[in-house]
Amino acid sequence: MESTRYLVKTHLITDIGFYKSNRQDIPFFVCNVSFLIPPDNLKAISELLYFLTFEDKPAEFCLTIHLEGALNAGVNEKWMSFFITLLADINYSKFRGNHIVFIDSVANMTETYQWVKNLSDQLRSLGFKKIIFHDIRETECEDFRLFNIDFLQNIDSAERLLSESIKELHFYFFSKVIIHESKKIENFINAVSSLEERTTNMAIQINNLNALLANQNEYVAYLEESLKSKTEYLSFLLRPVQENSNDHSSTEVLSDIQKMKNFYHYEYEILPLWFKRLGHIIKVIMGKRSFRSLFDDNVKKYRD
Amino acid sequence: MGNNQHLLTKDKQHRLKEKREYRYVVICQLFYPDEINGLLDVLSILNRNETLFVFNIGTFDKSSVIEAIKKRFEQYLIYENPQKGRDIGAKLFLINAILNLGITAEYALMVHDKKSPHLSNGSGWRNDLLKILEPKNLNRVQDIFKDPEIGVIASLKFIENEYDPITKKFKCRSNHILKHLIKEMKWEITDYRFVAGCIFLIRFEILKNSFSDPGSKIINIISSLEFGNVLDFNKGTFIHSWERLFSWLATSQGYRIYGIH
DSSP states (O other), X not given: OHHHHHHHSOEEEEEGGGTTTTOSSSSSOEEEEEEEEOTTOHHHHHXXXXXXXXXXXXXXXXXXXXXXXXXXXXXXXXXXXXXXXXXXXXXXXXXXXXXXXXXXXXXXXXXXXXXXXXXXXXXXXXXXOOEEEEETTOOXXXXXXXXXXXXXXXXXXXXXXXXXHHHHSOEEEEOOSOGGGOSHHHHHHHHHHTSOHHHHHXXXXXXXXXXXXXXXXXXXXXXXXXXXXXXXXXHHHTSEEEEESSSSOEEEEEOHHHHHHHHHIIIIITSOHHHHHHHHHHHHHTTSBOSGGGTOTTSOOBOO | OGGGGGGSOXXXXXXXXXXXXXXXXXXXXXXXXXXXXHHHHHHGGGOSTTEEEEEEEOSSOHHXXXXXXXXXXXXXXXXXXXXXXXXXXXXXHHHHHHHHXXXXXXXXXXXXXXXXXXXXXXXXXXXXXXXXXXXXXXXXXXXXXXXXXXXEEEXXXXXXXXXXXXXXXXXXTTHHHHHHHHHHHTOOOSOOOEETXXXXXXXXXXXXXXXXXXXXXXXXXXXXXXXXXXXXXXXXXXXXXXXXXXXXXXXXXXXXXXXXX
């Protein structure tokens, strides 16, 4: 079957950051799948979307775009509509809140860069502002470490990887082996799992803290957005209003809130302080305010 | 899957019907943390085998929202599309996902956790808009839709018309954008009524006909929408325009909007 080609030919990404994803038999690793998709191939990407929606879904997954041959400068819009549906899946892998898309390119470097830039620009216009594109042929990345597991076979390399993870906080490794037949990855995970308890506990703690940090960052972003929205709304309320008197002209008038604000300013705020204080004493004499409230902020101020 | 079977996890609750055909598909945007549970409770009335719930979560505390959805509904899809175009962008994204997945239904409920924090009667708005989900009204839906001319059912209170046939202008700040979009969509509309608040029931085939090639059209519309909580500053916005155009998807195809008390 055509679909099998794309679903089987995957990279396996193992991420230390998802310990809690109900993997009791593997102490702190969950294997996440990165599905390989070619650009502009609607059949492949639509079949992957059906597979993930109706048949099976990994706890985490991400996408690896396989680029080869001559690339069209633009990204097919129909393909893009499937691509954003996959990106918006709640199980899509993210690094500190940012989507991760791996690029596996055998195409010309300039073309690859241009294609990825076009994709990135289009995604930004659709609201996906934070996406990490990473070339899997490069192991170094600003955000995380990427290791090719094909070369890691024994416990020594596993131990080295784990100590790296503690330093780097986050890493991925991948293999080009076919997931269904991979013994090597399972052996490797078992090797890492059998490492010294204290080391593994440290890794777990770091991962938990990372998860907490990601959560807090999301909350901060929400608060920032909320504050920005309120500030904008306030400036909207206080803006002068354009009123169309007829089809051809408009006059600028003050909004009701601005009028109220001006009224408060001119009728009260500009009065001298001694006058305002005297006003409060008059309120006490008239029985509208309690005497104690003049000296104590914790008592009831006004009589109902 | 051989030896690596354990590497993949299945969310059994998530399994959807093979046939992908439903009576109702609920297209819902969730954004305000304090409004979400209340809205999910209201939507529970549609939680039957014949309903598919499709959510977009825009809030920060996603895991608790996902749990709340899993607890209440049997068949659902959940996405977290970025906040582009407020509820309008989210609804368009969800329609795109549904059509791309080949899902069909008889009716679609367009809904979101409407909140107008600046209005003293902000919650009242939401309650009135959700009147279509009151049991007595929901029972009438099938009968009302028996009339083939009716394409949309909404709360009567929110069916508005801003079009002035004398000046041929819309009495709103988005007039020029609306005119531009109608021209672009090549619509000939005679009924310019729309559902303010964008919460209504619509025949699914209207959505299907409107976005028969969902990819390119919807992608372009979402791209045109504004970011964040938009205020139009007298210039009009694509978001506010599409709030109106959603109803005109139906009236441009010759359907009518039915208002219920």
